[in-house]
Amino acid sequence: MQISRKSDYALRAMVYIAAWEEDKICSINEISDAEKVPREYLAKILKELSLQGLLHSYKGINGGYRLAKSREEITFLSIVEAMQGKIAVNDCIRHSDGDSCGRKSDCAMHEFWLAEQKRVTDSLGSVSLSSFNYKKFYPFAQRGNGKPVAETN
Amino acid sequence: MQISRKSDYALRAMVYIAAWEEDKICSINEISDAEKVPREYLAKILKELSLQGLLHSYKGINGGYRLAKSREEITFLSIVEAMQGKIAVNDCIRHSDGDSCGRKSDCAMHEFWLAEQKRVTDSLGSVSLSSFNYKKFYPFAQRGNGKPVAETN
DNA sequence: CAATCATGGAGTTAATCAATCCACTTATCG
DNA sequence: CGATAAGTGGATTGATTAACTCCATGATTG
Numbered sequence A, B: 001m002q003i004s005r006k007s008d009y010a011l012r013a014m015v016y017i018a019a020w021e022e023d024k025i026c027s028i029n030e031i032s033d034a035e036k037v038p039r040e041y042l043a044k045i046l047k048e049l050s051l052q053g054l055l056h057s058y059k060g061i062n063g064g065y066r067l068a069k070s071r072e073e074i075t076f077l078s079i080v081e082a083m084q085g086k087i088a089v090n091d092c093i094r095h096s097d098g099d100s101c102g103r104k105s106d107c108a109m110h111e112f113w114l115a116e117q118k119r120v121t122d123s124l125g126s127v128s129l130s131s132f133n134y135k136k137f138y139p140f141a142q143r144g145n146g147k148p149v150a151e152t153n
Numbered sequence C: 001c002a003a004t005c006a007t008g009g010a011g012t013t014a015a016t017c018a019a020t021c022c023a024c025t026t027a028t029c030g
Numbered sequence D: 001c002g003a004t005a006a007g008t009g010g011a012t013t014g015a016t017t018a019a020c021t022c023c024a025t026g027a028t029t030g
Helices: A005-019 A028-035 A039-051 A076-084 A110-125 B005-019 B028-035 B039-051 B076-084 B110-125
Strands: A055-058 A064-067 B055-058 B064-067
Touching: A005 A028, A005 A039, A005 A064, A005 A076, A028 A039, A028 A064, A039 A055, A039 A064, A039 A076, A076 A110, A110 B110, B005 B028, B005 B039, B005 B064, B005 B076, B028 B039, B028 B064, B039 B055, B039 B064, B039 B076, B076 B110
Parallel strands: none
Antiparallel strands: A055 A064, B055 B064
8 A cells, every 4th residue: 555645635635624514615725725735736636536426526616625425434444545546555465356466376475465454444444534533633623603513423 | 655566575585585494595596486576686685685684695606595583583574674664654654753744743644644554563563484374385395404494483 | 717696786667656837617796 | 797716627747766677796616
């Protein structure tokens, strides 16, 4: 795998959006300012996240993004995989089309990496936008139109 | 992190060498043939592994490499880190010089990645050349000059 | 001294990451 | 209607790195 900066930006953006009440629409500028992520790059990322079904986008003035699913449904794994494709700890695992790493079934490492891989995906898959504790970092999470946020978990 | 092919080759080579009795010297050619790793590339890798103190090298005819430490002392983590440097799951962790990812202490993700990181290093650090079950893949591991191998664990 | 090994350095190729620029469209508000 | 502020799309770039490859040199042993 290796969590790319792109995934990192995506996670930060999603966590940021999730910190607000559900119907709040966050613009690219707002997020890039808050998270100190390059504006144009972030635009691509948010676009991709909506293509992947994690965000809804709104055009025009007052446009922006909001979550397309509930916070519980959006795991860190789903965000990372939306950015980088399926996670793979190494080549041996990446092309798991039977012949894995070109060493067929006699690859001494394959089984080991599979287990390692599972450990990572399980871990990233177990954290969602509702279980992640963002309140600590986003005091505004309690603001908005009065509706407190993340009461769902 | 991301386990590079280089690390993968290094692991395979180390596992191969560890499968033999302790005083057996394995040449680059032998290992590259057995593990189907590009000869010249493997040469660099083995060189580096001996610079890192994991292998001893022997020049001249009948030269090659053997383990520089006991199998218990050589963990997968130490091999991977010899190849790629300290493992880091992402940028946020990589430059952990206080200011980590440029977001100082208010980085919402830092703590999370640190835990993730620890999980990975603990895991790779818990497997050594003596605990890894290579016998399954290397029937010759019982050959050699009669001394059976890996009785140490 | 010749064969067989490791060593060292330079160079290559391809891919990928992390952007950046800019022209275009869309929606709202006054 | 028309200015404004938003997202969209495409092209392009610069830096870095991964994964080699070539080859000339030097050591060791029989």
